[in-house]
Amino acid sequence: MPRPSELPPIKEIGAIGWMRKHLFSSWYNTVLTLVSVYLIVTLIGPLLNWVVFEATFAGSSSSDCKGEGACWLFIGQRLNFFIYGFYPDALQWRVDVMFGLLAVAFAPQFMERFPARKYFGLFGMTGLPLIGYFLIPGGWFGLEEVQSSKWGGLMLTLILAYVGILAALPLGTVLALGRRSDMPVIRGICVVFIEVWRAVPLITVLFMASVMLPLFLPEGMNFEKLMRALIGIILWQSAYMAEVVRGGLQAIPKGQYEAASALGLGYWKKMGLIVLPQALTLVIPGIVNTFIALFKDTTLVLIIGLFDILGAVQSTITDPAWQNVAIEGYVFVAFCFWVFCFGMSRYSQNLERKLDTGHKT
């Protein structure tokens, strides 16, 4: 006869039970706990003071920042430049539309039960870049043209990262498949491509793209600097992506390939329906890791004269009208990067949970 289920002893559960178990279980744990509490209190206090209580939020110029705390006023005053670069004020609605669409496409991805969120994501990967391609530079449908040399700030960072990520994943996947191909020529091409691009620092790639590439291109054929940088980033990133995806491909058991073949599926269907869905799911952590690295690496475009968010902030710090605002500037940049990278990380965990069908062969 089954016994009625008993509740655990009261000392084991609840806040007190948790503290006894985790914080004060022995004399050295008690000491550690107390030291940690002391450190937290002494560190958090001044930090909060700097960030919030003694910080300056309102005002109009550098002279209003008199307190001991951070001068957030500086960020507020220059926010427009940090986000849009030199994009003309009157046309910034176009960028705002893109920010809005970005939010519409990806906010649902964080909500488990949002209806048809798959299609929002699909829009983010296809429609969104297409709209951006026409809207941001303009020059079409009566929209005034904005040269890419005027783009900058967060907007430029996002464009570089978004296009780089979006193009590198499929290209990297194709390269990974090519590297595992039975056909020696295709395999050779892919191996050479991957090994060459992966062995070159991104800075070199960007320099080549901005300085050397124009020398080789035929007369009259010239891309803008931004486009050249983008192509460089995409090719460089796809080599990394290829190796991440290859790791996933190698983890798929031979039996999966055989079962797919035995059903009469040809190469592309076998890869597209059976192997890649499983392989890509397996390497989501690696893929997102690469994305995050790329997102931060986009700051390197600074050295070829493109003003991404870090470049924008750095150039204003040296503005004589503002003094001693370097820390605020860098904290702001770090915060912006953290928001986006943390978002990607959370999304990938969400995705992994959703795709886990409880079968690890």
Next chain:
Amino acid sequence: MIESTLNTDDKAPKSQSLDSTKRPESTVIKVEDMHKWYGKFHVLKGLNLDVAQGERIVICGPSGSGKSTFIRCINRLEEHQRGKIIVDGVELTDDLKQIDSVRREVGMVFQHFNLFPHLTVLENCCLAPLWVRKIPRREAEAIAMEYLERVKIPEQAHKFPGQLSGGQQQRVAIARSLCMKPKIMLFDEPTSALDPEMIKEVLDVMVELAGSGMTMICVTHEMGFAKTVADRVIFMDQGEIVEVAPPHEFFENPQEARTQQFLKQILHH
């Protein structure tokens, strides 16, 4: 050319499926002096075999005798290097189109099931009909449910393979192959990876399938299955076919010394 012959043949097995005794003596698999090497290792040494439509063949033999490799050659999961294999009138060569046309007509069940873990049971069954036969989704799902009922697990249709027991997974794998309406079914040790209490449920499905007139080649150690179902039992050893005989002769009066020794070993344990 190949397409058209396949299509006309398509309807033939169905009408005969009810009556397995009245089967025409047409050859669906013809293997002629077939050799295979792994590097320098001679795995299969000149195999010859004709399989008639609706025939049920059991292949047994010690491990390493090449029996799995043999049936994997029949749908070209392995390549042979000499000799001929003709399946359903199509010779297996390097021609990918021919290989795919053979694979469409030959179902295979593996020792480790090899279900697609990222797809539900129903999606596993619909996949090939949808993408290879290109039949509409609704029809493919109807066919899939029909076969899932036949293997007695329609209620699991929307689960993922990882949520099923080994026996259930193997039955899904059988249903998945049947959804392509193959003319020939190959079984590569279908019960070897199963817990003892699950072997019967899989064998029951296979016996039922055999009764429906399906041409079957099974590599198995289930001698009971061989006795009840097989038309011929083949004994292989060291890459050769040592003996071919109907089951009662094979078990009661084996001719070759190697067969006798093998039977002694497996029937004792």
